[in-house]
Amino acid sequence: MSTEHRIDSQSLEQFVQAIWRHAGSTDREAALVAEHLVQANLAGHDSHGVGMIPSYMASLAEGQLQLNVHARVVRDAGAVLTIDGGQGFGQVVASEAMDLGIERARQLGLAAVALHNSHHIGRIGHWAEQCARAGFIAIHFVNVVGDPMVAPFGGSDRRFGTNPFCVIFPREGKKPLLLDFATSGIAYGKTRVAYNKGLSVAPGYLIDQQGQPTTEPGVMHEQPFGSLLPFGAHKGYALATLCEILGGALSGGRTTHNATLKTDSSAIFNCMTTIILNPEAFEAPEMQSEAEAFIDWVKASPPSDGKPIEVPGEWEEANREARLQRGIPIDDNTWRQICAAAKQVGMSENELDGYRARASQV
Ligand SMILES: NC(=O)c1ccc[n+]([C@@H]2O[C@H](COP(=O)([O-])OP(=O)(O)OC[C@H]3O[C@@H](n4cnc5c(N)ncnc54)[C@H](O)[C@@H]3O)[C@@H](O)[C@H]2O)c1
Numbered sequence: 001m002s003t004e005h006r007i008d009s010q011s012l013e014q015f016v017q018a019i020w021r022h023a024g025s026t027d028r029e030a031a032l033v034a035e036h037l038v039q040a041n042l043a044g045h046d047s048h049g050v051g052m053i054p055s056y057m058a059s060l061a062e063g064q065l066q067l068n069v070h071a072r073v074v075r076d077a078g079a080v081l082t083i084d085g086g087q088g089f090g091q092v093v094a095s096e097a098m099d100l101g102i103e104r105a106r107q108l109g110l111a112a113v114a115l116h117n118s119h120h121i122g123r124i125g126h127w128a129e130q131c132a133r134a135g136f137i138a139i140h141f142v143n144v145v146g147d148p149m150v151a152p153f154g155g156s157d158r159r160f161g162t163n164p165f166c167v168i169f170p171r172e173g174k175k176p177l178l179l180d181f182a183t184s185g186i187a188y189g190k191t192r193v194a195y196n197k198g199l200s201v202a203p204g205y206l207i208d209q210q211g212q213p214t215t216e217p218g219v220m221h222e223q224p225f226g227s228l229l230p231f232g233a234h235k236g237y238a239l240a241t242l243c244e245i246l247g248g249a250l251s252g253g254r255t256t257h258n259a260t261l262k263t264d265s266s267a268i269f270n271c272m273t274t275i276i277l278n279p280e281a282f283e284a285p286e287m288q289s290e291a292e293a294f295i296d297w298v299k300a301s302p303p304s305d306g307k308p309i310e311v312p313g314e315w316e317e318a319n320r321e322a323r324l325q326r327g328i329p330i331d332d333n334t335w336r337q338i339c340a341a342a343k344q345v346g347m348s349e350n351e352l353d354g355y356r357a358r359a360s361q362v
Pocket of ligand 1: 121122124164166178179181183187188311312
């Protein structure tokens, strides 16, 4: 078992900002990327946190990730905005796309934002939370272009990405309800976290190259590659398919097939179609109290294992609270990879030591 490092979220955010400034990002871009990645760790989704930095660096070195690019509206149809991400940081272009959509939903009651050609947009809940902070409901369909990892229901090889689906519902005076998951049984990044820690994954999530069940995360990280399985058998596969079509095709982007398969790159490109709804545009004066009545009702179910019933979003909230207090845990392999990435973009040993000193080994 490898050593774990623990670092407070503020120091980690400063470290990540410094890395991207060294790489050539503006202060704003470095701040948006650092905030997004650290927030993913705080939410408990380490698969989409600072551990992504080495992959982003590789993408930058390959000339895939473009720094300091902004969301560009390629069609404005009133309630529908189609936006080209220009291969820029998803953390920047998705944030700008959501701002534009929120403004439209404020004017019109609802808006659809179709973002294509964006570098990895990370944890989708982050974009949903941006909409919820403005008071809006949001529904996100996302695909991963040309980077198959997941086998179709009944299939035995990888045909599409982990295509996340996300919905948020803001609650009065409470944290929003947040559904945010990959349509694979587990996110690819969770196999990376397990692989880096030398752990196996639970049964039912992976198949090997022959299509046989396995618990070995190495099948996703070493040749010959196996595949992830969709969650919920045919239902997860069906949802993944609609994420691919609404996320990839409707957004003006690409879907995964022979012509779009990545061959020599580790870059991750996402497309996302987001529907933003202004709850105030609905004639539903009891919306909040009806939602709360339902939440109270389901939470009153006698727990089957002694643990209280949670609603979607509470898991992230509990992690945030704990990690803000106790710091963010980072396994040794991931920490070393991040430090190597920092050196790769020219951070001096001296500066790096300053950040290393802020992380404690446990
Ligand atoms: N950008 C991309 O290409 C990409 C691809 C895949 C996944 N992702 C992101 O990866 C992250 C992790 O995805 P995942 O599939 O591992 O998520 P997950 O399996 O951890 O599921 C998270 C969801 O389940 C809810 N949840 C957890 N416990 C619950 C409980 N007891 N009761 C009710 N709800 C509960 C959470 O609130 C959340 O909505 C997500 O943030 C997702 O957006 C991004």
